Amino acid sequence: MSILQLIYLEWLKYRKNTTFKVTVLLYFLLLPTLPAVLLSFDSLPPPLPSPASFFDFPDIWGLVAYTGNWLAYFLFGFLGVYIISVDTTNKTFRQSIINGLSRKQVILAKMFFMLIFAIIATVFYILTVFILGNFGSEPFEGRPLFGEEFIIARYFLMSLSYLIFGFLIGLLIRSIGVATMLYFLYIFFIEVIIRYLVHLNIFKDDRSMIFYPMNALEDLTPFPYGGEAANSGMNLSFDLFLTPTEAFVTTSIYTTIFIASSVFLILKRDL
Numbered sequence: 702m703s704i705l706q707l708i709y710l711e712w713l714k715y716r717k718n719t720t721f722k723v724t725v726l727l728y729f730l731l732l733p734t735l736p737a738v739l740l741s742f743d744s745l746p747p748p749l750p751s752p753a754s755f756f757d758f759p760d761i762w763g764l765v766a767y768t769g770n771w772l773a774y775f776l777f778g779f780l781g782v783y784i785i786s787v788d789t790t791n792k793t794f795r796q797s798i799i800n801g802l803s804r805k806q807v808i809l810a811k812m813f814f815m816l817i818f819a820i821i822a823t824v825f826y827i828l829t830v831f832i833l834g835n836f837g838s839e840p841f842e843g844r845p846l847f848g849e850e851f852i853i854a855r856y857f858l859m860s861l862s863y864l865i866f867g868f869l870i871g872l873l874i875r876s877i878g879v880a881t882m883l884y885f886l887y888i889f890f891i892e893v894i895i896r897y898l899v900h901l902n903i904f905k906d907d908r909s910m911i912f913y914p915m916n917a918l919e920d921l922t923p924f925p926y927g928g929e930a931a932n933s934g935m936n937l938s939f940d941l942f943l944t945p946t947e948a949f950v951t952t953s954i955y956t957t958i959f960i961a962s963s964v965f966l967i968l969k970r971d972l
Contacts, residue, residue: 702802707810708817714793720783724776728822733829735768736761755925761834762852766922769826769856773863774919777822778884781815781867786877808967812960815868819861826856850945855921862918862952865959872966888915911943917951 715721739755755764788794797807867884874880892915900910911920920943943951 702806704809704813707806708813710797711810711814714788715784718787720787721780724780724783728772728776729825731772732765732769732825733833735772736764736833739764756833758834760925761830763922763925765826765830765833766852766856766859767924769822770859770919770922773822773860774888777818777860777863778867778888779881780818781864781869782871782877782880782884783867784814785811785868785871786875786880789871789875790877804968808964811868812963815861815864819857819864822860823853823857827853851949852922852945855945855949858949858952858956859918859921862921862956862959865956865963866914866918869959869963869966872963872970892916911941912947912951914952914955917943917948917955920948921945921952 736755754760785794794807797810798804802810870884870887871877871880874883892913896910896913896916900913901907904910911917923942
């Protein structure tokens with residue numbers, strides 16, 4: 702069976718699923734809507750520039766990417782948990798194997814489905830940037846039109862990584878409710894506690910504390926000018942934000958580990 706056939710079979714599972722459709726619809730609605738809220742403000746606290754300037758090229762790339770990061774955190778991470786948890790709960794994972802698919806084909810179907818979804822999310826991100834940029838900015842003569850430092854590739858990796866991480870959590874914890882709660886707890890609390898209350902106290906002002914997986918993922922598409930505000934409030938000798946290259950390489954390594962762990966679990970565990 703070809704990859705396209707496997708992806709199509711995976712799509713058939715979710716095309717009429719209300720939870721899947723609502724989650725995807727929220728992404729498509731909120732990605733262009735949330736950045737536009739900035740235009741309702743007359744000014745922003747320093748060191749941030751005027752709200753309208755965020756819509757100028759190339760800054761608009763960073764603004765929409767930051768919005769997408771939050772949406773991917775909530776929506777794509779949940780979707781990653783959901784697409785595996787609903788299979789294990791409904792026994793469709795096992796049924797697929799009974800119907801003739803190998804475990805390898807099941808893995809490929811899931812991974813390529815998430816890959817295609819991340820590509821679609823990235824294409825929509827690009828379209829959103831050009832629409833908001835053309836309507837909300839000054840003419841961009843003499844300014845770079847595209848975002849700097851491979852931001853499109855960073856956005857794609859960010860989208861894929863949240864999906865894969867949620868997928869791994871869903872594999873580890875088969876209950877969709879518990880898995881979803883653990884996913885959000887890890888990002889909001891567990892990793893933050895490990896970084897600031899454990900790592901920083903043990904290694905004392907060491908930059909390695911910013912190389913944890915979810916922090917690296919967040920730093921793929923940080924808030925424009927946000928680094929200045931964050932660093933000014935912390936008495937540390939290093940920048941709290943990874944560089945784009947550091948974030949990309951670090952997240953790529955973690956995502957590879959997440960994929961390898963997911964493959965191992967599917968191959969070895971009783972489904």
